[in-house]
Amino acid sequence: MPAAIGVGVGLGALLLLSLWKFQLGFAVFVAVALAQGAVEIGQALRRLQMHAAVVPIVAGTFLIVVGSYFAGQRDVAPASSTSILLGAMGLTVLAALIWRMPGGQEGYVKDVAASLFIIAYVPLLGAFVSLMLAGENGSLRVLTFIAVVVASDVGGYAVGVLVGRHPMAPRISPKKSWEGFAGSMVLGCVVAVLMVTLTLDAPLWVGLVVGATLVGIGVCGDLIESLIKRDVGIKDMSSILPGHGGVMDRLDSLLVAAPVAWLAMYLLIPGG
Secondary structure: OHHHHHHHHHHHHHHHHHHHHOHHHHHHHHHHHHHHHHHHHHHHHHHHOOOOOHHHHHHHHHHHHHHHHHHOOOOOOOOOHHHHHHHHHHHHHHHHHHHOHHHOOOOHHHHHHHHHHHHHHHHHHHOHHHHHHHOOOHHHHHHHHHHHHHHHHHHHHHHHHHHOOOEEEOOOEEEEEHHHHHHHHHHHHHHHHHHHHHHOOOOHHHHHHHHHHHHHHHHHHHHHHHHHHHHHOOOOOOOOEOOOEOOHHHHHHHHHHHHHHHHHHHHHOOOO
16 A cells, blocks of 8 residues: 555656646656556457557557647647547558568457557547647646546545445446445546636536546446456556556546546637
């Protein structure tokens, strides 16, 4: 537990400092985290005899995330952030398809499927953080998104440990309970309302919508990663983060919530 707390505090401090003072550094930080997540999933899929093109996926992840960030800087961008995102995604997919060609026809479809799964799951979903940064008050939008998802995890864990009795998805994640989900929803919505009203100058109801939506999808993200780990037969994606497991064990909820957070704030808060 002390190691887990220390790592969490350290990562949180780095995230806040880069968001406040050095947004390019934050974009690179996100790209590094997503690249490590892609490597972890690639290693996990090898247990199913699926060999993803990890090298072009990692390179493409940096192109997608950092490129989208630069495109969001309106005073220097030759194209929109969405154009850069789509172009970089297409190039990454093509690179993965070509990378596998020298291996021949045996297992080609299975290996390519692994590559496309990783590309869609990790850099594509993670790139929506760059799109949030590109909006008005981008740092505050990203901070709101992260704060709500983290609050959901904290509320769910605390209430689940204390009073959790009724399993939510016993075949996927036996420790996740409906009581914990209620704790996630309450704390997540409280943090969303505070962030949206105090920092983004939006109505209270917007905070409730953002909070409820991100909590619900964030829990789905946690369950999705649990399904992947159960299918490949592992407990954690890696041991790179003491007390936490792998990077993907921390990104699971955030990744799935990122596009929903971008869309919700784009539609409901002016300047997205």
